[in-house]
Amino acid sequence: MKLELRNISCGYGKLTVLNGVSLTVDEGSVGLFGPNGAGKTTLIHAVLGMVPLQNGEIYFDGERIDTKKTHTIVRQGISVVPQERELFPAMTVLENLQVGAENIDRARAAMADTLELVYSYFPILKERQGQYAGTMSGGQQRMLAVGRALMAKPKLLILDEPSLGLQPSIVHELFDILNIMKKEISIFLTEQNLRESLRTVGKGYILENGHIVLEGDADGLANNPQVTRAYLGL
Ligand SMILES: Nc1ncnc2c1ncn2[C@@H]1O[C@H](COP(=O)(O)OP(=O)(O)O)[C@@H](O)[C@H]1O
Ligand SMILES: [Mg+2]
Known part of the structure; x- marks a missing residue:
């Protein structure tokens, strides 16, 4: 399984929300992190063919999908838990x-x-x-x-902010289950809760204002001062 976004830009009408975003989800679990309004949900909608691209390409298992209809993309093996x-x-x-x-x-x-x-x-x-x-x-x-x-x-399970609105103990329980699940299926999740997510993902991308500003493996992100300051409150 491989999902690849190559330099995508997209938005709503004349508004550009994602501006030249590239990312790759391969086996295991990958996170997309960023504050409210960064464009996380828009990126998922672009993968599903619900927001047309202004630029760039999306590939799933080597096949271009950004020109396909949502139901075709879902049938190819991408399933989403919406926000x-x-x-x-x-x-x-x-x-x-x-x-x-x-x-x-x-x-x-x-x-x-x-x-x-x-x-x-x-x-x-x-x-x-x-x-x-x-x-x-x-x-x-x-x-x-x-x-x-x-x-x-699905071959790839996408979760859009799974922790949203849940109390911390439930979030913890849910991420424990995702940790087991990721052995069987690839996971791509968006989150604002990095503390829980970094227990689960192998690597992560930080999205701010429609740009990827940082990427790295979970340890690298957890130890990056930019991340600890902005997202872990340390
Ligand atoms: N249907 C829409 N029409 C116009 N603007 C939208 C729409 N959905 C989201 N936006 C705008 O796109 C930007 C990114 O939103 P979104 O992708 O929901 O961010 P996130 O999921 O990271 O919170 C925000 O500025 C938001 O107001
Ligand atoms: Mg969102």
Whole structure:
């Protein structure tokens, strides 16, 4: 698995949000960090073909995808846990998970096995499989959103600020699970919470005002004064 953004620029109408961004996600886990408004979500939307590029190219497993439609890109193996949870609150946990596999043939065929895998990561989802999604806690709903994305059997799981709005102990638990998950699947996540993320990612990029201002492995970032000052409050 390899996702490669080459010098991409994109935005909304005449507004350019990302300005010449290059990054590579290969096996393991990669982070994209930066403050609110930096362009993290825009970058994910560009990967999904939801924001057209003004310049540059995006490749997935060597194939150019920035000219493709979202459903084609998803079918090729990219699954996203959006920043805004998009669960169906009036459907059960199990139904929400089933929806995740619905539109992809190989995912539908493997549904029973993938469901067991998701339940092994998140036992609470098995316990609550008959419960309406909308009645679950924030943390459980985030876990369901991750589970639903996994049901599509992606090669690459993208998470847009998974820690957002969750209490610290739940964030810690979620990142523990991502640490196990990354042995089986490639992960690309955006975050403002570097303290938790740096336990999980192999390498990270710092995005500010639509530019990558720093990149490095997790140790390098954790020890970089620029990072500790701005993001770790040290
Ligand atoms: N649909 C949109 N239309 C116009 N501007 C947008 C839209 N979505 C985001 N933006 C702008 O793009 C910039 C980057 O936003 P975003 O990608 O959401 O950043 P982040 O995810 O890092 O917080 C912000 O200035 C934001 O106001
Ligand atoms: Mg965002």
